[in-house]
Amino acid sequence: MDPNVISKKELLELTGISYGQLYRWKRKNLIPEDWFIRRATFTGQETFFPREQILDRIDKIINMKDDLSLDELADVFSPNLAGTKLTFVELLERNIVSKTSLELFVHQQGESETYTFQQILYAYVLERLLVTGEMSLDEGAGLLKALVSHYPKLEGKPCELIFVRKMGISSFILVSSSTELYFDSGVKVVKRLNLAGCIEELKAKIS
Numbered sequence: 094m095d096p097n098v099i100s101k102k103e104l105l106e107l108t109g110i111s112y113g114q115l116y117r118w119k120r121k122n123l124i125p126e127d128w129f130i131r132r133a134t135f136t137g138q139e140t141f142f143p144r145e146q147i148l149d150r151i152d153k154i155i156n157m158k159d160d161l162s163l164d165e166l167a168d169v170f171s172p173n174l175a176g177t178k179l180t181f182v183e184l185l186e187r188n189i190v191s192k193t194s195l196e197l198f199v200h201q202q203g204e205s206e207t208y209t210f211q212q213i214l215y216a217y218v219l220e221r222l223l224v225t226g227e228m229s230l231d232e233g234a235g236l237l238k239a240l241v242s243h244y245p246k247l248e249g250k251p252c253e254l255i256f257v258r259k260m261g262i263s264s265f266i267l268v269s270s271s272t273e274l275y276f277d278s279g280v281k282v283v284k285r286l287n288l289a290g291c292i293e294e295l296k297a298k299i300s
Contacts, residue, residue, distance in 0.1 A: 095273065098130065098141040099148070108151050121163045123154055123170055125251050125289075127269060146251060146287060153293075170293065177299060178207040189213065189298050194220040197230060201237045210299075215240045217295050218254065218286065227283050228256065232263045239265035244288075256284040 105112060118124045130141045150170070157166060181199070184190050190198075190213070198216040199205075208216070219236055222228040228236065236256070244252075247267055255266040259280045268274060276282065 095141075097144055097273070099144040101140040101142070104142060104147060104151075108148070108155075110151065110155075118154060118163070122167045123163065124150060127251055143251070146289065149290065169296065170289075177210040177213070179213060179299070180207050184208065184213065184216070187298065189295070190216045190220050191224070193230075194223055194233075197223075197233050198237065201234050202241065210295075211244075213299075214288075214292060214295055215244070218288070218291055221286065221291065222256065222284060225284075228263075232256075235263060236265050239267065243267045251287075251289045254284075254286040254288055255282065256286070257282050 099107070101115075104110075105115065115124070119126070119129065124147070128142050128147055130143075131138055132141055154166060157169070161169070179187075179189070181195060181204075184195060185192060194216055198212075198219060202212070202215075205212075215237060218240065219233050222236065223230070223233055240254075244267060247269065250269055252267055252269050255268065255274065257264050257266065257276065257280050263283070266274070
């Protein structure tokens with residue numbers, strides 16, 4: 094069994110939620126359609142979910158649903174904040190992104206009067222990897238190129254950023270959350286970052 098997924102039966106038993114609740118949250122867009130993964134098993138077709146993402150999402154829904162309506166929760170979990178624009182100074186003053194990360198972003202992508210939510214997300218992901226010391230500034234430039242080139246193709250879908258290194262050469266991979274990936278023994282997975290989680294963190298900082 095793939096340790097990165099969890100069956101619907103196990104999910105309901107582990108979280109204590111009902112079948113009805115699960116599918117109501119799906120209809121309300123609290124749980125993305127792409128997280129419902131149909132696979133053939135010896136008993137027939139079964140539904141599985143990306144384990145880490147679904148358990149984290151259900152925990153958040155349970156803890157927040159007493160204070161927010163389902164429609165309000167759907168807005169919290171939506172993949173972007175349309176119309177959001179912040180200046181360089183606002184991003185620094187609100188402690189959303191550090192000066193180092195923001196300057197690297199501007200150096201790579203050019204200066205602008207204001208930055209959109211998507212641009213801020215790129216800078217925030219850059220910050221998340223730089224602050225841990227797992228990624229160099231040169232590698233950060235490569236990360237930004239990968240995000241700018243490929244994230245728009247996956248925007249609106251749950252996806253994951255995978256940072257790998259082989260023989261000192263780094264690469265960045267963007268994949269949908271339900272994708273299984275296998276690497277040869279020479280590849281070191283430096284970091285796996287769930288972008289939906291980054292979006293939720295960023296929205297909380299901006300709001």
